[in-house]
Amino acid sequence: MATDEPTIIPVTGSAGEGGYDVVVGRGLLGRLPGILGERVRRVLVIHPRALRTTGDTVRAELADAGFTAVTAEIPDAEEGKHIQVAAFCWQVLGQNDFTRSDAVVTVGGGAVTDLGGFVAATWLRGVRVVHLPTSLLAMVDAAVGGKTGINTAEGKNLVGSFHPPAAVLADLDALATLPANELVTGLAEVVKCGFIADPAILDIIEQDTTAATDATSPVLRDLVERAIRVKAGIVSEDLREAGRREYLNYGHTLGHAIELAERYSWRHGAAVSVGLVFAAELSRMVGRLSDADADRHRTILASLGLPVTYRRDRWAALLDGMRRDKKSRGDLLRFVVLDGIGRPGMLEVPDTSLLFAAYQEIAS
Ligand SMILES: NC(=O)c1ccc[n+]([C@@H]2O[C@H](COP(=O)([O-])OP(=O)(O)OC[C@H]3O[C@@H](n4cnc5c(N)ncnc54)[C@H](O)[C@@H]3O)[C@@H](O)[C@H]2O)c1
Numbered sequence: 001m002a003t004d005e006p007t008i009i010p011v012t013g014s015a016g017e018g019g020y021d022v023v024v025g026r027g028l029l030g031r032l033p034g035i036l037g038e039r040v041r042r043v044l045v046i047h048p049r050a051l052r053t054t055g056d057t058v059r060a061e062l063a064d065a066g067f068t069a070v071t072a073e074i075p076d077a078e079e080g081k082h083i084q085v086a087a088f089c090w091q092v093l094g095q096n097d098f099t100r101s102d103a104v105v106t107v108g109g110g111a112v113t114d115l116g117g118f119v120a121a122t123w124l125r126g127v128r129v130v131h132l133p134t135s136l137l138a139m140v141d142a143a144v145g146g147k148t149g150i151n152t153a154e155g156k157n158l159v160g161s162f163h164p165p166a167a168v169l170a171d172l173d174a175l176a177t178l179p180a181n182e183l184v185t186g187l188a189e190v191v192k193c194g195f196i197a198d199p200a201i202l203d204i205i206e207q208d209t210t211a212a213t214d215a216t217s218p219v220l221r222d223l224v225e226r227a228i229r230v231k232a233g234i235v236s237e238d239l240r241e242a243g244r245r246e247y248l249n250y251g252h253t254l255g256h257a258i259e260l261a262e263r264y265s266w267r268h269g270a271a272v273s274v275g276l277v278f279a280a281e282l283s284r285m286v287g288r289l290s291d292a293d294a295d296r297h298r299t300i301l302a303s304l305g306l307p308v309t310y311r312r313d314r315w316a317a318l319l320d321g322m323r324r325d326k327k328s329r330g331d332l333l334r335f336v337v338l339d340g341i342g343r344p345g346m347l348e349v350p351d352t353s354l355l356f357a358a359y360q361e362i363a364s
Pocket residue numbers: 048050051076077078081108109110111112114134135136137138141142143144145146147148157174175176177178179182185186267268269
């Protein structure tokens with residue numbers, strides 16, 4: 001199964017929008033000029049300060065290929081998902097005369113692909129974007145599927161759009177510099193994919209946690225490809241989240257509320273980990289998930305070193321945050337739950353006492 005050949009995972013178009021390829025492999029940068037194509041003259045490379053060297057390498061590759069490449073260096077992590085950072089990027093695009101036939105390239109984790117995707121979606125009402133994800137989480141999730149967004153003072157990803165990329169180059173070599181804790185938080189989204197759609201993911205992690213957390217292992221590559229296939233399959237059917245795409249939000253209702261409560265000092269994947277255990281407890285409480293399947297959430301996530309509990313005294317703030325979740329309809333909170341492993345569904349919760357009871361199971 002070990003191979004150095006790139007794997008191409010197609011995302012087919014839906015809602016009248018074009019499809020694209022997610023390429024997983026090593027040494028993929030040379031593909032970028034060909035993907036951008038001959039019509040593109042100017043390229044804005046958006047990267048965080050922490051990845052300046054990688055951003056410079058991408059800019060040099062583009063310049064060598066004859067593009068006019070400029071960079072926008074943005075604040076790291078969630079600090080970058082801010083309207084003022086988008087405004088800075090719009091300014092760079094404007095000052096460099098970017099037209100509708102020009103393009104944006106993102107280099108970074110999910111915060112950068114979200115911000116850069118949003119900038120591309122809004123500049124001249126939409127220009128091409130290619131994502132070069134550098135974190136595990138961005139490779140398996142954020143760069144794929146076309147959700148873009150920024151945070152507001154009231155919550156996570158409250159402003160954004162659907163803007164599919166022209167391609168995603170998931171270069172596993174980038175993971176060499178990713179801190180171990182960042183790799184682990186990315187695995188929370190991989191585990192999510194295991195619970196909602198591909199139970200083999202769970203078996204693989206349980207069999208060898210060490211290999212699953214080793215950026216160089218064929219096991220991790222297998223997990224990356226499996227998680228991307230889950231996401232690609234769902235977004236190919238439902239780009240704009242009219243139905244099945246909501247399942248990709250498993251664990252996120254509480255997860256996003258924790259991120260807000262922690263003022264983004266927690267990584268997204270860590271908050272989603274707690275959210276997954278909460279959603280499993282909710283599923284168990286309403287009789288839709290067995291004890292064993294619910295307990296498996298806590299066990300597998302804890303085995304990776306991910307958090308599975310959260311502060312008992314924060315319930316009121318969390319409930320407030322969850323009300324602004326995009327799955328809510330009016331006063332009705334809606335959750336992704338499981339009817340078994342690989343069988344996601346929705347639960348409407350008019351009565352918050354049920355949520356409070358489920359929260360007691362994860363409160364510390
Ligand atoms: N659009 C979507 O569908 C989607 C899906 C999942 C998550 N997200 C978003 O993605 C974000 C989380 O992504 P994340 O976990 O990648 O966080 P992140 O982008 O904040 O990156 C985490 C940290 O890792 C650093 N980093 C990234 N790549 C590196 C590398 N190769 N070497 C060294 N350091 C590196 C970053 O600079 C940052 O400090 C959240 O904002 C979340 O909402 C979006």
